[in-house]
Amino acid sequence: xxxxxxxxxMISRTTDDYVAMAxxxxxxxxxxxxxxxxxxxxxxxxVDYLSTIVGWERFxxxxxxxxxxxTVGLNSKEANNEELAEGVMDWLPRxxxxxxxxxxxxxxxxxxxxLEDRYFRLQLELAKELNLPVMIHTPHRDKKRGTSRSMDxxxxxxxxxxxxxxxxxxxxxxxxxxxxxxWAGFSIYPSTKMGNARMVEILxxxxxxxxxxxxxxxxxxxxxxxxxxxxxxxxxxxxxxxTVHMVCYQNALDAYGQSGQMQExxxxxxxxxxxxxxxxxxxxxxxxxxxxIEAPGDRRRTDHMID
Amino acid sequence: xxxxxxxxxxxxxxxAEDEADWIVRSLARIASATQExxxxxxxxxxxxxxxxxxxxxxxxxxxxxxAACPGWSPEGWxxxxxxxxxxxxxxxATRIFADRFKDLRRTADVAEMIALYRGLPLxxxxxxxxxxxxxxxxxxxxxxxESIAHRNPFPRDHFDEHRWNHMILKALFIxxxxxxxxxxxxxxxxxxxxxxxDYAEERIAAGRPVPQDLWIPLKPFRGDPAVAAxxxxxxVAQ
Numbered sequence: 001x002x003x004x005x006x007x008x009x010m011i012s013r014t015t016d017d018y019v020a021m022a023x024x025x026x027x028x029x030x031x032x033x034x035x036x037x038x039x040x041x042x043x044x045x046x047v048d049y050l051s052t053i054v055g056w057e058r059f060x061x062x063x064x065x066x067x068x069x070x071t072v073g074l075n076s077k078e079a080n081n082e083e084l085a086e087g088v089m090d091w092l093p094r095x096x097x098x099x100x101x102x103x104x105x106x107x108x109x110x111x112x113x114x115l116e117d118r119y120f121r122l123q124l125e126l127a128k129e130l131n132l133p134v135m136i137h138t139p140h141r142d143k144k145r146g147t148s149r150s151m152d153x154x155x156x157x158x159x160x161x162x163x164x165x166x167x168x169x170x171x172x173x174x175x176x177x178x179x180x181x182x183w184a185g186f187s188i189y190p191s192t193k194m195g196n197a198r199m200v201e202i203l204x205x206x207x208x209x210x211x212x213x214x215x216x217x218x219x220x221x222x223x224x225x226x227x228x229x230x231x232x233x234x235x236x237x238x239x240x241x242x243t244v245h246m247v248c249y250q251n252a253l254d255a256y257g258q259s260g261q262m263q264e265x266x267x268x269x270x271x272x273x274x275x276x277x278x279x280x281x282x283x284x285x286x287x288x289x290x291x292x293i294e295a296p297g298d299r300r301r302t303d304h305m306i307d
Numbered sequence: 308x309x310x311x312x313x314x315x316x317x318x319x320x321x322x323a324e325d326e327a328d329w330i331v332r333s334l335a336r337i338a339s340a341t342q343e344x345x346x347x348x349x350x351x352x353x354x355x356x357x358x359x360x361x362x363x364x365x366x367x368x369x370x371x372x373x374a375a376c377p378g379w380s381p382e383g384w385x386x387x388x389x390x391x392x393x394x395x396x397x398x399x400a401t402r403i404f405a406d407r408f409k410d411l412r413r414t415a416d417v418a419e420m421i422a423l424y425r426g427l428p429l430x431x432x433x434x435x436x437x438x439x440x441x442x443x444x445x446x447x448x449x450x451x452x453e454s455i456a457h458r459n460p461f462p463r464d465h466f467d468e469h470r471w472n473h474m475i476l477k478a479l480f481i482x483x484x485x486x487x488x489x490x491x492x493x494x495x496x497x498x499x500x501x502x503x504x505d506y507a508e509e510r511i512a513a514g515r516p517v518p519q520d521l522w523i524p525l526k527p528f529r530g531d532p533a534v535a536a537x538x539x540x541x542x543v544a545q
Contacts, residue, residue: 047413051415055416055448056447097352099417100416260355271359277417278417278418278450
C-alpha cells in the first residue's frame, strides 16, 4: 500500500529513518517549517532553515526514493520573538513560491499570545493572496479552545475551510473540526498527541472523510513509521482498506495537492528532469515488490560492525 | 541586450505556447523596474507557468550559443531555467551583480540553483563571482555541482589551478563524470596529475574500480614515471 506522511520533520531524522519509511511504503512526505528545539536568534538562521527544507532535505529524501514537499511559515513559538518574527515575515513571500512548497504552515497558537495572534493572521492573509493551503498547528495546552479559536480566525479572514488542514486533533476536537468543514489531521505521537490504537477507534467512529494521519516525527521521542503502523493496525482491526487508503494517502494528496505542487505522477512517473536533479527514482515501485512494515529494531543488523 | 540573451529569448518564446505574452510583459517590467520584486516573482513563477521541459535545441542553436559565448553549451537546459537566466540578464544593473546573485542563490531551490549556475558564462563581471561559485562547488547536491562543472566554460576560463584541480577531484569523489567538463584536456597540469595518481593508487589499494575518464587529464603527463606506472597498472588490469 502506498502511503504519504504529510507531517514529518526530516531535518531531525537519520538515514535509517528514510530507509525504514521507504520500506514501509512511504512514497511522499511533507516537512512543515517548525521550531527546531533551539530558538533561533537571528533572521538569517531562519532563512537558511527554510532554504534547507526547500533544498537539501528535498534532495536527501530523493536519494531514498521518497518525494519531499514542505510548508513554509513562522511557527507560533517563535512568533513571540517580535524582532525575529518581523524579519521572517519579510522573507516568507520569497519562499512561498519555491518548488515543492505545498502550504503555509505550520502556523497557529502555542500560548495564545497577542504576538502569536498577529503573525497567525498575517500568514493567513499571505496564504490567501498566493492561493496556498494552510497547515495549522493546534496548541498542546488549552487545546480545545485553541483549536476552535484557530478555526474562528480562519473564517474571519475568509479562508475556505477546504484549504485548511487543522493538525494535531484528538478525541475532543475532531467532531468540531470536521463539522466546520476543515481537514482534520492526527499526529501519531503517543506522549503528547495521539496513539495509534486510539486513532483506529476514531476511524471506526468517523470514517475516513477529511481525516489525515501523520507521524509529526521530529527531534523528540516519536516514530517515523507512525503512519505505516497505524495503517497496519487499522487493517488488522477491521477498518476497511478504502478508509485506510483515504486517511494514509489520498486525503493528504487532495488537500495539499491544491497547491499545484504535488501530484501522484511525481512518484509514479517522475519527469526525466526530476530524476536527474532531485529524485533517484522509486526503488519500491520499480522493483514491483510489496512494501513491508517493520519495527525500527528489526532493521538494525547485529553484524553492522563488519562491512 | 546581449547576443546570448537574444538566443535565450528566442528559445524560451518558441516553447512558451500560451505563456508567450506573459513572458514578454514580465520581461518588459523587469527591464524597467527600480525594485527587484518583479524579478523574484518571475523566478518563482517560471516553472509554474512554463513547465520544466528541456529546451528543444538543434545543432544550429548549439553553434549559435558557442558563437555568442565561446564554450557555452545550453544542451540539457530546461525551459524554466533558461527563462530564469534570461530574467537575470534582463534586470537593470541597479545593484552590484554579485550582490544580486548572492541574494538569489541563498534562497534558491534546487532547480533554481542549477539555473543560476548554468548561467555563469553569461553574466557580467565574472571575477566578482568566485565566492558564489565556491559555494556551489561545495554543495553535496550532485546536480548543483554539475551545473558548474559540466558543459560550462566558466571553470576553464576563470578558475585558478587550485580550484580547478579540486573540482576535478570532487567530481571523482561524488561519482560525477569527467568527460563533460569543458577544458578537461586543455587545463591538465602536473599538480593535478600528481593528485590523480594518488587517487588512483588509493582506489586500487582499496580494491575499487578507477573511473575510466580519469586517464584524460593524466595522459599528457605519461612521461612522468609515476604517471607511466599507474597507466601501465591500469592497462594490465584491463
